[in-house]
Amino acid sequence: MAEMAHSHAAVHVHAAPTGFIRKYIFSLDHKVIGIQYYLLSLVAVFIGMVLSLLMRWHLVWPSAKIPLLGSLFPEGAAGGVMTPELYLSLMTMHGTIMVFFVLTTAPQSGFGNYVLPIQIGAADMAFPTLNMLSFWVTFVGFLVLLAAFFVTGGAPLSGWTGYPPLSALPEAGPGQGTGQTLWIVSLAIFSAASLLGALNFITTILDLRARGMSLLRMPLTCWTWFVTAILGLLAFGVLLAAGALLLMDRVAGTSFFVPGGLVVSDKIIDHSGGSPLLWQHLFWFFGHPEVYIAILPGMGVVSQVLSTFSRKPIFGYKAMVFAVISIGVLGFGVWGHHMFVSGMSPYSAIAFSVLTMAIGVPSAIKTFNWLGTLLGGKIRFTSPMLFAIGFVSLFVTGGLSGIFLGQPAIDLFFQDTYFVVAHFHMIMGVASIFGIFAGTYYWFPKMFGRMMSEPLGKLHFWFTFIGVYSVFGPMHYLGLTAHPRRYSELTGVKYLAQSEPLHLFMTVAAVITVAAQLLFFFNLFWSMRKGPQAPMNPWEATTLEWTVPSPPPHDNFAGAYPVVYRGAYEYSVPGAAKDYLMQSEPDGKG
Amino acid sequence: MASLLTPVQPKKTAGGAGGRGGDRVGDGSGGGSGPGPSPPSLQRYQTGMWLAIGAMVMVFAAFTSAYVVRKGASNDWRPIRLPSILWLTTAVLLTSSVSIERARRASLPHRWLTATWILGLLFLAGQYLAWRQLAASGVYLATNPSSSFFYLLTGFHGLHILGGLLALTYVVWRVWSQPAWQARQAAVDATALYWHFLDGLWIYLFFLLMVWR
Numbered sequence: 001m002a003e004m005a006h007s008h009a010a011v012h013v014h015a016a017p018t019g020f021i022r023k024y025i026f027s028l029d030h031k032v033i034g035i036q037y038y039l040l041s042l043v044a045v046f047i048g049m050v051l052s053l054l055m056r057w058h059l060v061w062p063s064a065k066i067p068l069l070g071s072l073f074p075e076g077a078a079g080g081v082m083t084p085e086l087y088l089s090l091m092t093m094h095g096t097i098m099v100f101f102v103l104t105t106a107p108q109s110g111f112g113n114y115v116l117p118i119q120i121g122a123a124d125m126a127f128p129t130l131n132m133l134s135f136w137v138t139f140v141g142f143l144v145l146l147a148a149f150f151v152t153g154g155a156p157l158s159g160w161t162g163y164p165p166l167s168a169l170p171e172a173g174p175g176q177g178t179g180q181t182l183w184i185v186s187l188a189i190f191s192a193a194s195l196l197g198a199l200n201f202i203t204t205i206l207d208l209r210a211r212g213m214s215l216l217r218m219p220l221t222c223w224t225w226f227v228t229a230i231l232g233l234l235a236f237g238v239l240l241a242a243g244a245l246l247l248m249d250r251v252a253g254t255s256f257f258v259p260g261g262l263v264v265s266d267k268i269i270d271h272s273g274g275s276p277l278l279w280q281h282l283f284w285f286f287g288h289p290e291v292y293i294a295i296l297p298g299m300g301v302v303s304q305v306l307s308t309f310s311r312k313p314i315f316g317y318k319a320m321v322f323a324v325i326s327i328g329v330l331g332f333g334v335w336g337h338h339m340f341v342s343g344m345s346p347y348s349a350i351a352f353s354v355l356t357m358a359i360g361v362p363s364a365i366k367t368f369n370w371l372g373t374l375l376g377g378k379i380r381f382t383s384p385m386l387f388a389i390g391f392v393s394l395f396v397t398g399g400l401s402g403i404f405l406g407q408p409a410i411d412l413f414f415q416d417t418y419f420v421v422a423h424f425h426m427i428m429g430v431a432s433i434f435g436i437f438a439g440t441y442y443w444f445p446k447m448f449g450r451m452m453s454e455p456l457g458k459l460h461f462w463f464t465f466i467g468v469y470s471v472f473g474p475m476h477y478l479g480l481t482a483h484p485r486r487y488s489e490l491t492g493v494k495y496l497a498q499s500e501p502l503h504l505f506m507t508v509a510a511v512i513t514v515a516a517q518l519l520f521f522f523n524l525f526w527s528m529r530k531g532p533q534a535p536m537n538p539w540e541a542t543t544l545e546w547t548v549p550s551p552p553p554h555d556n557f558a559g560a561y562p563v564v565y566r567g568a569y570e571y572s573v574p575g576a577a578k579d580y581l582m583q584s585e586p587d588g589k590g
Numbered sequence: 591m592a593s594l595l596t597p598v599q600p601k602k603t604a605g606g607a608g609g610r611g612g613d614r615v616g617d618g619s620g621g622g623s624g625p626g627p628s629p630p631s632l633q634r635y636q637t638g639m640w641l642a643i644g645a646m647v648m649v650f651a652a653f654t655s656a657y658v659v660r661k662g663a664s665n666d667w668r669p670i671r672l673p674s675i676l677w678l679t680t681a682v683l684l685t686s687s688v689s690i691e692r693a694r695r696a697s698l699p700h701r702w703l704t705a706t707w708i709l710g711l712l713f714l715a716g717q718y719l720a721w722r723q724l725a726a727s728g729v730y731l732a733t734n735p736s737s738s739f740f741y742l743l744t745g746f747h748g749l750h751i752l753g754g755l756l757a758l759t760y761v762v763w764r765v766w767s768q769p770a771w772q773a774r775q776a777a778v779d780a781t782a783l784y785w786h787f788l789d790g791l792w793i794y795l796f797f798l799l800m801v802w803r
Contacts, residue, residue: 126634126637126638127634127638195642195645198641198645199638199641199642199645200638202637202641203634203637203638203641204634206634206637207631207633207634207637208634233641233644233645233648234644234645234648235648236645237645237646237647237648237649237652238648238649238651238652240649240652241648241649241650241652241653241656242652242656244742244746245653245656245742248731248738248742252731252732252738253731253732254731254732254735254738255732255735255738256656256660256735256738259664260664260666272664272666273660273663273664273665273666273667273735274660274663274664274735275659275660275663275664277663278656278659278660278663281655281659282652282655282656285652
């Protein structure tokens with residue numbers, strides 16, 4: 001990461017090395033920190049993607065020799081053939097890296113850091129030093145997580161949810177020793193950094209808004225960053241607490257989560273009375289809001305982009321705000337739907353199920369308002385717009401499968417099948433990633449002062465859009481055939497033989513989709529250096545970040561304080577000279 | 591904590607206002623010579639501290655729910671005898687809350703802040719003695735879930751006190767070395783808020799450990 005920032009900055013900056021470190025490494029500028037977060041998640045998403053490709057390969061050709069694998073993982077892949085344990089550790093690391101260091105990092109900490117202060121008319125975040133600290137602590141957390149690959153036994157096997165007793169007992173498997181400990185420490189570090197970040201975001205929004213920027217004039221992006229930060233503030237502390245308990249079970253001999261009478265690897269386990277269910281409750285009390293932490297900022301970007309490129313005000317601004325807040329509130333009451341089969345009273349299950357269904361209401365409000373925004377608009381099909389529309393499609397697809405999974409009776413069948421994998425990849429994984437792509441294509445000109453290539457962006461969109469449906473669509477069908485998830489090798493199983501061609505299809509689709517991401521990486525880094533100069537407001541958008549140069553000066557508004565006169569989405573206002581009115585445009589001129 | 595809450599300082603950038611280098615068209619508008627924006631209101635210290643308290647409440651709420659669930663989950667819970675010194679440390683911490691409140695209201699907070707710092711250190715020492723008392727009676731971290739929670743809760747609270755002591759050290763140092771510190775009142779207010787929270791949190795934890803045995 002540091003190297004990337006280095007090589008990127010080295011292209012543009014002709015400053016003395018001492019100034020360089022302060023400006024681009026330990027910078028207090030929210031814009032630099034935002035880009036640092038973004039580059040960190042770019043590295044993370046690349047690693048996570050490679051891991052998923054290795055898994056897909058193994059699912060189709062379980063005994064294939066993969067050239068570099070043997071030297072990378074001498075324990076887990078002697079001779080290049082992946083062991084089941086290595087498969088599980090790749091799965092764990094894929095999930096952990098993607099959820100924390102991509103889906104939580106890029107949309108909130110990356111774009112939020114860069115854009116939020118400018119959009120509300122502030123010179124920086126409320127606590128710049130804290131902001132810098134958040135990034136570097138996150139960075140350390142990432143290194144600690146990656147270190148799990150290289151310690152004895154390798155990375156942990158327990159999945160991104162880390163259920164005990166598996167995650168609590170070093171003797172439970174090769175990655176369950178130092179690897180699992182590093183995993184817990186990494187998550188604790190990440191939680192601490194996220195708490196600092198959340199505190200900073202909320203304070204910035206509450207105390208640093210420009211004159212005239214009332215809460216209900218804020219762009220919807222700011223609303224989603226705001227609610228996401230509140231979710232983070234309330235949720236990450238619980239993960240931190242749970243992690244502390246788990247760590248104590250591992251290293252201090254306590255029995256919070258480990259029950260008595262266990263025999264693991266022919267060894268009697270010296271614990272008693274702990275409750276594995278307790279971990280699940282604590283984890284999912286964090287874990288479900290975490291899903292919204294990943295998706296809400298994407299919703300904000302999509303609202304912003306759809307309005308901009310439909311040349312229409314967002315349909316039902318206040319309803320959108322209401323929907324975001326109620327999704328945030330309801331998100332804290334549904335964690336039990338991850339545990340329907342873990343040993344839960346049917347009455348609790350019904351309560352969790354009803355609350356889960358209730359989230360469908362604000363989600364539907366958002367979807368219909370997005371469609372309402374598109375309806376009758378003068379639509380400009382730019383790359384960000386395509387990805388925003390793609391987001392809506394994926395959100396609906398992933399949301400609909402959620403309605404099935406949210407019902408205890410149906411979940412009894414679907415739990416731990418590929419249907420679940422399809423569901424959360426669609427809604428949490430790919431939809432959020434589409435939000436990140438939309439944000440990248442939309443704000444790149446502001447962030448780097450240059451335009452990205454539109455043809456490449458569109459090509460990237462079509463490959464990715466069709467690609468992800470081809471990878472994750474068939475998984476719904478696999479789930480219907482009761483194909484279990486998490487198994488490294490099921491090629492010899494008779495009742496699943498019919499799904500083998502489907503697995504092959506998904507792996508081929510995954511290879512193509514991943515290859516198409518090279519278009520994106522190329523477009524991104526090529527445009528940073530060679531893209532055409534970006535004007536101040538290339539998209540003819542209305543929010544404050546488009547009133548300052550691309551990229552903005554150090555304190556965003558060059559010492560001035562902007563004043564806001566109107567809402568965030570005044571497009572095609574009747575009687576106006578242009579088809580858009582900037583938020584900073586005084587009333588008289590309209 | 592307060593040491594992290596550095597206010598936004600208007601920074602001079604060399605050669606125009608360009609945050610990412612000066613080789614761009616349309617990058618240098620405004621220039622670096624004009625007056626920088628004045629630091630935004632100090633209200634954010636209070637806001638930030640309240641939010642931090644919110645996050646810490648969630649951490650201890652999670653511990654509390656774990657406490658209640660673990661106690662009810664199996665029948666291996668053996669209540670521990672709380673060390674008697676805890677009454678003394680509680681009194682010390684309550685006193686320190688009074689002293690930091692005096693500091694907050696004083697025009698010269700130096701002495702009261704230092705007094706709070708000493709009381710905080712005394713409290714930590716007392717908590718450590720409580721651990722020693724327990725250990726001397728053969729009750730260790732892994733002896734029983736009740737003792738695990740005792741060490742966990744007092745330990746986590748102690749860590750937060752330690753953080754508060756670091757913040758106090760910083761504030762005391764700034765107050766003594768820099769009489770014209772602009773953000774003094776805001777920093778003292780935020781530190782006091784945090785300290786009161788730790789006081790209240792301790793009363794809560796003490797109560798939990800005593801009543802819900």
